[in-house]
Amino acid sequence: MRHLKNYPGQGLYIYYMVLLDLTNGVFGSSSQLIRELDDKSLNKQLLHNRLKRSWVWNQFFVLEEYTGTDPLYVGKLHSDMDEGDGSIKYILTGDGAGTMFTIDDTTGDIHAIQRLDREERAQYTLRAQALDRRTNRPMEPESEFIIKIQDINDNEPKFLDGPYTASVPEMSPVGTSIIQVSAADADDPTYGSSARVVYSILQGQPYFSVDSKTGIIRTALTNMDREAREYYEVIIQAKDMGGQLGGLAGTTTVNITLSDVNDNPPRFPQKHYQMNVLESSPVNSTVGRVLAMDLDEGENAEMKYTILDGDGSDMFDVSTDPTYQVGVITVKKPLDFESKKSYTLKIEGSNPHIEVRFFNLGPFRDTTTVHISVEDVDEPPVFESSHYFVEVSENVDIGTTIQIVSARDPDATNNSIRYSIDRNSDPGRYFYVDITTGALMTARPLDREEVSWHNITILAMEMNNPAQVGSVPVTIRILDVNDNAPVFTKFFETFMCENAKTGQLIQTVSAVDQDDPPEGQHIYYSLAPEAANNPNFTLRDNQDNTAWILARKSGFKQSEQSMFYIPILIADNGQPMLSSTGTLTIQVCSCDEDGDIMSCSAEPYTLPISLSRGALIAILACIFVLLVLILLILSMRRQRKQPYTIDEEDNVHENIVRYDDEGGGEEDTEAFDIATLWSSREAHVGKSRQDMQPEIESLSRYVPQTCAMDNNVHSYMLAKLYEADTDVCAPPFDSLQTYMFEGEGSVAQSLSSLQSFSTDSEQSYDYLNDWGPRFKKLAEMYGAKDNNASL
Structure with a gap:
């Protein structure tokens, strides 16, 4: 330790304790500092105060982290006025004075x-003053100095952003940069090597390396394959003091993932697939799925499936399911087992995203063969046409064939077909279809004015499998014929004044025709023949479907005739022309001068002779006597009349029960009461027969009682059935039954053998062909010689 008192200056001298242990400090070694202070030129400069000093005289330096028990000596303050007798008092103020630092007021x-701790605060600024101890007067001006905290290596490097996550593409070349890590050291980077950090890798070799200065992590091996290993955990160390022995160190973890590249081609696990599909499968329905395996992931594993070849390329299609990357084979066109029973497809699976640098790995596609077998199903009958349109006149006879429909069984077995009408589509039972030929016939008179369009559905059923039913819509347009005469639109009644003038318009009449002629409606008006020479009124046809009634004379008198009835002939322009007669009622009224009606009733009739009160009483008495006599006669007749009663023992009715038809169950117990034959008064026209309900039903009530017989047996039978249904006076003859329509409600169900099919039986199920003898017998009952006779 050496005092700096050999270098006096103005004011206080600051003594600095040179630490012999410090190396690489601000001033270097202690010997270097002493040499600088002993230098004569420097001493000369200090004495003359002319040049800038090379060191700061008013600074103290003290090491951080002192752990001794005694206070740490920092330095000494001394005034050149201090004689050492204790008369000078030193005072310290500023940052940390009294708390962090103390001064001996006598010695300084x-x-x-x-x-x-330098990391908390690197320096303190303080002020020192020398006072006269007795008077407390300043001996010198106040001086300011700094105490700097000198750093020691007490902080290890820290990775503030760790742990790290990074990724690098697989198959990357050696030296590919992945990520840069950085460690911070809280020590003073300007003093020594305490903050000089060096990086090294502790775990992750030989796959990765780290730059010791920059902390950049790079790949160290080639051909790192994600499919072999995908995740790596690398531990990086940062050490201060330039990595020298004794330095402090910190570590961090870097999680590195190999990202996928498309370096694997797809492969089908099967080279042949076998699939089955029903011929009834609808278009776009799924047949099956194929899958090409790809070890890559993400878009590198995306697949595209296409049909390259095969006889089924027109019948099937393949698409890619983006969720599972499978090829979905679907039906492209309707299949038919009878036409072709199997198909073959060659399907390719390929990667749509291919990296150029991996072309040398081979084609990124693969193929497989798919065999598809079509399975037969029992299909319903198919009609030759998907829709029928028929036009028929409304005056066509019952039983007329208006269309023949035809259906076939598309299966190889080609079962026989039976036809029927969906009764929900024909609730009025206007039509009938032949069960075997498909001939569509009228069963009731048609009326365009009642129903102008009919939309029915004809069903075709397989005999061997009634569950297989085909259908076809039939649209029937009823063509108009002139069968309705025009009539007045309303009841025409008008009033006219007595003072009506000749040619005055009395009434405009109009009519309506329910027919719809192609050339349009045109109605003609004229006076009826019996009123052609009417002296009072005349008619003018306006040629616009209206007519005027005009007065032919003037001077009508209500007292002479108060009502006129004018018959008007109304005719249409149809072929043949139809007409009707309408009556116009004209009432004569008395009017005022302005033409306003005053009274339309005739004057009350007054008796020319006045009767006395006695005569009126006599007339009333005669009327009363006559009423009494009438009441007596009625009372006597009621007493003589005996009520008609029938003893319970005599109340026996013969019942005829039908057993010749099938089905019906409890409905077969309907019986015909023979008592209805005892008196024709029991029959009521218009009442439907309850004893007779053939399965061919709902024939029109408008069919005439006598129907012309043509050469069609069905027409003959339909007409006769209609007569039998509407004639309630006829005895309960046997009825025609068809076994196609079984009854409802039978517990025993059907007893018919028609549905008991057997391949080894010689029985003929074309039972309608056996109706010839029945028809002949029925025809003979009605007076015909053969089936083709006419009534």
Whole structure:
């Protein structure tokens, strides 16, 4: 230790304790500092105060982290006026004075009384003053100085951003930069090597390396394969003091993931697939799935499936499921087992994203073969046309064939077909279809004015499998014929004044025709023949479907005739022309001068002879006597009349029960009461017969009682059935039954053998062909010689 009292200056001298232990400090070694102070030129400069000093005279230096028990000596303050007799008092003020630092007021020695930490505070600024101890007067001006905390290596490097996460593409070349790590040291970087950090790798070799100065981590091996190993944990160390022995160190973890690149081609695990599909599968339905495996991931594992070749390329399609990267094979066109039973597809799976640097690994695609077998299903009958449109006149006869529909079984078995009408589509039962031929016929009279369009559905059912039913819509347009005469639109009644003039318009009449002729409606008006020479009124046809009734004369008198009835002939322009007669009622009224009606009733009739009160009483008495006599006669007749009663023993009715038809169950117990034949008064026209309900039903009530017989047996039978249904006076003859329509409600169900099919039986199930003898017998019952006779 050496005092600096050999270098006096103005004011206080500051003594500095040179630490012999310090190396690489601000001033270097203690010997170097002494040499600088002993230098004559420097001494000369200090004495003359002309040149800038090479060191700061008003600074103290003290080491941080002092752990001794005694206060740490910092330095000494001394005034050149201090004679050493204790008359000078030293005072210390400023940062940390009294708390961190103390001064001996007699000697001027400064000590640190607290542990100092450079990382918390690097320097303190204080002020010193010398006072006269007796008078407290300043002996010199106040001086300012700085105490700097000198650093020691007491902080290890720290990775403030760790742990780190990074990724690098697989197959990256050696030296590929991955990430840079950085460690911070809280020590003073300007003093020594306490903050000089060196990086090294503790774990992660030989796959990765780290630059010792920059902390950049790089790949150290080639051909690192993600499919072999994907995750790596690398530990990096940072050590201060330039990595020398005794330096402090810190570590961090770097999690490195190998990202995928497309370096693996797809491969089908199977070279042949076998799939089955029903021929009834709808278009776009799924047949099956194929999968090409790819070890890559993400977009590098995305697949694209295409059909390269095969006889099924027109019938099937393949698409890629983006979620599972599988190829979905779907039906492209309707399949038909009877046309082709199997197909073959050659399907390719390829990567749409390929990296150029991996082309040498081979084609990034693979192929497989798919065999698809079409399975047969029992299909419903198919009609030759998807829709039928029929036009028929409304005056067509019952039983007329208006269209023949045809269906076939698309299966190889080609089962026979039976036809019927969906009754929900024809609730009025206007039509009937032949069960075997598909001939669509009228079953009721058609009326365009009632129903102009019919939309029915015809069903085709396989005999061997009734569950297989095909259908076709039939649109029937009813063509108009002139079968309705025009009539007045309303009841025409008008009033006219007695003073009506000749040619005055009395009434405008109009009519309506329910028909719809192609050339449009045109109605003609004229007076009826019996009123053609009417002297009072005349008619003018306006040629616009209206007519005027005009007065032919003037001077009508209500007293002479108060009501006129004018018959008007109304005719249409149809073929043939139809007409009707309407009546116009004209009432004569008395009017005022302005033409306003005053009274339309005739004057009350007054008796020319006045009757006396006695005559009126006599007339009333005669009327009363006559009423009494009438009441007596009615009472006597009621007493003589005996009520018609039938003894319970005599109340026996013959019942005829039908057993010749099938089905119906409890409905077969409907019986015909023979008592209805005892008196024709029991029959009521318009009442439907309850004893007779054939399965061919709902024939029109408008069919005439006598129907013309043509050469069609069905037409004949339909007409006769209609007569039987509407004639309630006829006895309960046998009814025609078809086994296609079984009854409802039978517990025993059907007893018919028609559905008991057997391949080894010689029985004919085309039972309608056996109806010829039945029809002939029925025709003979109705007076015909053969089936083709006409009534």
